[in-house]
Structures are given as structure tokens and as C-alpha cells.
Amino acid sequence: METKKHVKNLIIGFGKGGKTLAAFLAKRGEPVVLVEQSADMYGGACINIACIPTKSLIVEAEKGTDYPRAYEIKEQLTASLRQKNFEKIAGLENAEVITGKAAFASQNEVTVQLAAGGEVRIEAERIFINTGSQPSIPPIEGIGSEKVFTSAGLIAEAGRPEKLVIIGGGFIGLEFADMFAKFGTQVTVLDRHAQFLPDEDEDIAGELFKVLTEKTIHLVNDASVEKVEDVSNGLVTVYFTQNGHQKSLTANAVLLATGRKPSTDDLNLAAAGIQTDKRGYIQVDDQLKTNAPNIWAIGDCNGGPQFTYISLDDFRIIRNQLAGNKQYTSLKDRQPFPTCVFVTPPLAQAGLREKEAHKKGYEVKVFKIQASTIPKAAILNERRGVLKAVVDAKTDRILGCTFFCAEAHEMINTVQLAIHAGVTYDTLANMIFTHPSMTEALNDLFVSPA
Template structure:
């Protein structure tokens, strides 16, 4: 049995960054990755990078004279080439590093200090002083009637492997993942229907933002069916049909040649043998951790999606920072110290948010002043011919602090980081109102947005 200083299970952002850091500090590290197709983790192979490649390609389609089918096939090829390149770079980033050994196989805990690794070449055991679990998450498959026998059904991973553009795409799930794929495939030319169980479209967003998003997406030939419960899924006429009931109405159905299940993601804890350890999981099967990301086993940590935190690759990276601060710092950085986490939903245009929106502020009884600016008022948006959207910010009326910001506009995924930095260092809204930005850019819209607070 081979002994290591540390064993990391899962090649995700937090795990791979930690592996390199430990090795550079003289530790002997084993990196266990279940699949050779997942070197570099979920983000690089099946999530952030490939989907954003498709976002970019789908946005470019309006400038192309190619048929939508040819353009889509080219986009899939471009996406595959990119992920293959990054996967290879990530593998060698660790495997070529002195002190790191990469094993491709499935890891199962035998107890708190030993694992079994099953590979194509055989099974062996490893032990270590410390373990770090970074196995990510995977799509949830609901128990819909007829799903097991239905064809042309995909999840967020397998749909990206489809090399023929669906003429009619059905999406079950109106959350952020469902909307991203709806926007992507509508831009490519698919007729898209989104079936959402919620009675309120984007229920966590302010109504003015949600309605602006819905209006833009509906203009892309996306149909939304809200407050709907899926009854069954079946094959029909070389495609798939979904029967559903909306509210108290009669049952209806929609047919298509592809169905995407965008019904959430679950932590990847199955098969890890956690029952053989002192590690506890919660009712969602996420690994229970404290603010230092330690599990209920003294020598084991969990990073990224698997610990039930926000499902973003940059949170996995920030989890690495928490662990690094324990191992090589003063241990002062914890999950509680993490604040103002931004997010972006890469529909077209992009929806980004940080801090509070009006809905949250009202629910928490926080006083605020709201300012808004239509995207059409931004010169850069007119130059780029992307005038759809709305910019919105909340300001503390007593301290001038920025409480939150929602940007539904082109390039908002870049702009939101500027707002986040201002919030993090506790700058008043006047800082963004008066900052010198280059022209013509989308960022300079922050001048005009926050100047609205003086009116």
C-alpha cells in the first residue's frame, strides 16, 4: 500500500489548485480522477467553458451566412476542440509536476485513512494523512413517468454532445441552467419550449428584471409554460412528447425532437464509500462541513459543489483559499468571511447580480433607494446593437453604501465584478458615479446608473 501526505479525490478547480500548492510545498500528493474525460473538472469539460463557447458561437450566428445546421455543427466542433485542449493542459499541469501522481479510477473510502482505487488495470489501496474531496455535482434525473423508455432525452452534459441541431427543443426546468440552454439553442435557430413548475418566472428576481428577461427570451422564439407539472414523457413520431398540466387546467402536451432535463444538480457523493467513514452528509447527500471546510472526520475536507455550497467554479477556487489559509496561513479566512458573491447567467444579454435585490431587501426589512437605467441608454450597447435590458442598483439611503446590483445587459458578466470590488472595500456609490471609465464601454454605464441616486 502506497502512503501519501495528501490524497485529493476529484480534479475540479479547488482540488487541482490545492494539489499543485501542496506539491510545491514538498507534499507527496495523489490526485484521483474517475474519468479521463474529466481532467480539469466539471467547469472545463461539461459546464462553464463548453457552454460559454456555445453561447459565443450562438451569438455569432446572426453574423453568419451559413445554414443554421452547418453553423451548429461547426460550433460543436469548436467547443470540443477547446475542451480537449484544456483537458490535456490540465492533466499535464499536475501529472508533470514533481510530487503529484495522477490516478485515473474510482475512489472508495475504506475508512477515514484508506481508500480503494479501481482502474482499468486493476484495484489497489492508498493511504494518506489528509484527504480532500472535490468531486463536484451532476444533473438530477427526476422520476417522470415513461422517462426510462423515452428516447431523445438529454441532460446538460449529453445535449452538448448532440451534433444535429434540434428543430424543436423542449426544456423541463426554468432555472438558470434551463434558461442558458434555451437562449443558446434559440440563437442557433431551434424552436424552444420551457416547462417550468414554478408559477412565477424567475421567482428570486425582481419583477421588473424578470419581465425584461422574459420579454427578450420570448422574442427569440422561446415559449414559457409556467406553473406546470410534468405528467409523462413518451416517444412519438421519431421524437419525444411531454404531457403536462398547467395549474388547474386540462392536461396539455408539447412535442419535439429533443428534450433537455434542466431540473437541478446533486452533489457527487454516491460511490465514495462515505458510509465507511465518520463523514456525515445532509438530506441532500451533500457532505457536511464547518466554516473551515472540514468534514466530521478530523483529517478530511470537502471543497466545491460536493459540500452543498454555491455551485460555481469560482467558489471551488475560493474553497481552496480557505484550505490553503489553514495549512499555510493563520486560519482566519473562512466561509463566513466570504461575502458579496456575484453570479452571471449567460443568456443573451447576460444577467448578472451581486448583493441584494429589491425582493431580498424587502424580505429582510432593509431600507434602500433604487436606481435604474435602460440598457438602450448606453452608447456602447447601441454600437453593438444589443440595446435590450435593464441596469438596477440598491443604495443605503443613510450611508451611501451599495447594497446590491443587478445588470441585465451586454457584458454584464465583466461589469458586475467592478461593482463587487466596490462593495467589498466598502466604497460609497459615489465612487462608481465619479470613476473615470474608458469610452465607449459598457462599464461607463455605471457612471450614469449611480448618478441617478442624486436625482
């Protein structure tokens, strides 16, 4: 049975930007409908299949928790957050959550196939697409094996594999490699690049390579995967070429960490005349508007950086437009942002790397210290890693920092603030920090160039 309703605001997808926008609009007294295709995804990918569950497993692995218990803790955490996120929106006076699959019928109308059966057609004045992204599956023979998983699929398994092959040596692949290695899995990473982490400075990449391989993670570069084949006893064999030589590995599971693509295929964007790029990402202007004047795209699906905090920043840009705030209403207003890879110790980065600074024509001073010199690192019994900073030699302003050390994910935010404020490096060199803390290492880092 089909029903039809009219609403001022329709949001497709329960991700960070969408749910935050829904709450904002509802609290302003504007009716809003939030459509999510699965009850298992209330709150979005971050809390259900990405950031939160993986970091929960990483933390439990560092504590020495065995995998069955770590899995149980992860499941309880995500279930709790999923329910809280649902209640935060559904409990608002002007908001409604509809569970079902949405597709455009026209520029102002969307058809939702309800999860409980039936269909509803929603006509909306404004529509916000927040459908996120999903793993990109490479055209490899045998890739449909039940022993081949995406990141979400692998962490949904209650048991861990004894042997794991990861296809893809980017940050997602390395996080999973490090996490499962801590749980006792034998891990091999097959990376198509000839060089390990080619976008990083060689000294940082080399330090990370050293730490990961010391954990018995086998990192194989210049590896071109050709075939996956199921064999007996629940095993799978991966065939690949390296340096012109045919090789193979047998494992209990294979993880695909080969990039992502937008979750837009089922939206029938053509019915609304919405333009996409050749990869399927929704094209937006600097205000996150599509070519349709009443439709915006938020988060991963618009082709921007794929981080939860960028989706939240997309919300801010749209919020300010709708609220009449003339500040920070465009992507042009977005500041550079930090990133972090949650291996152990974490690798965090803000601003320019040394090679990027040189490429941009800066004359630089480079500062570097070993993590083993930091008192808090000794307390944490995590002495591995290095801290590096790049400074403009003419202005003494910090161009960028890369921290591969304990608590780097927290430290980098202090540096990011300094970069935004345009302060000189001696400000951090002479700042009074708490002791013992990892952040006080900035006093030592900025003493003299390496």
C-alpha cells in the first residue's frame, strides 16, 4: 500500500552530517524526515561498522583481551550507540525516522520501499543526501568467495582468522593488519604500490614499516593480485605477481582494503537530474549544493575526504547557510584538518609533510626527536616511533607535523590549532605543558632543527 506525505526537509542517510542536521532542523521547529535503509545502521557507518567498532577492538587488543570477549564488548557498544542515536532523532517533536530504501522519483519527490513492507512517497522542499560510501570491489577472479570480506564484513565475524591476507596497503589495510596481529592472527598485506606508503616522507614510512614488521606482519609491496581460490578445510589461496614472479598464499580469510566508492547506485539520481562524476560521486559546488537547487550532498557521497569529522563539517557549512550565518558557509572556508591511522602506536599528521613543503617551494627547517626520549612514553611502555615537524624557515611558522608515537591522535590536535592560529614554532617550544604528558614532548621537539 502506498502513502504520500509532504515535508519541508528530507534527509537520506543516518550518518554524522545527516543526523546532526536532522536534530538542528527539528529543534528549530522545522519538520524533518530522516530515511535510513537499515535499522542496523541507525547512527551511520562510524558507530556501526567503521570508526567506533574498529577502535573498540583495537583498544581491547592492546589490553590483551581475547577476541571472543573483545567482539562481545564491541557488539554491546555499537548496539547501545545505535539505540541512543535512534532515540536522539525519533524522540524530537518535529522529526521522524523512516526505515527503508529511498530512490528519487523527481527533483522533489522520493519513493521509500519500507523495510516493514509497503511504500511511501515523500515530497520535500529540501533534500539532503547523506548515503556515505562502501568498499570498492576489484575485478579479481574468485573475489566472490565466502572467505573474502570487506572491513565491515570481517568485524561482523564472531571469530578471528588464524591467517589473514589483506589486499591493499593503505591506512585501512594497515589498521586491520595491526589490530588482528595483536589478537594473534598471522597477517600478510599485499600492496600494489612498489613503495610502502608512497605519500609519506620516507623516514616516517620507514619507521612505521619497521614497527609493523617487528610485530610479524608481512608487508609485500609491488604485489598484483590475480586470483582468489577456495581450497579444502575452509582455506582460501591468493595468487599474485610480485616483481614478475608468480606467488601464492593460503589463509583462512581475505580482507579487501582496496578503496571505496559512493553509495549512490540505488538512489536513481537521474530522476532528479543530479550530476555525478565518473566514479559516481555526487557533484557539489562550494556550498555542497548539487546542480538541483533544492538538493545538497553531505559526507562521503559528495567525493570529499572520507572522515566522520568532515561529514560533521559539511553539516556546519549547510547549517550556516540555512541559519543565515554568513561565516563558514562554503568549502572555501574549510581549514586543513588532521588525520590519524590507529595502528599502535598511532600515526597522526597535520599540515604539510616535508616532501610536500619542498614541492610547494618552501625553504624549511625540520625538527625531529625519537619517541623513546619522552618520559610519558616510558611510563606507557611505548617507546617506539618518531616525532617530526616542518617549519617555514622564513617565518618560523609551523607548516606541518607527523607524530608516530603513543597518544599521537591526541597530540596532533594541539599542533593543528597552532597551525590554524599561525603561531611560530617557538610558541610551542616555550609553552608550559602538564607533566608527565606526551604533549610536553613539543618542548623538546622544537628546540633545534634535526
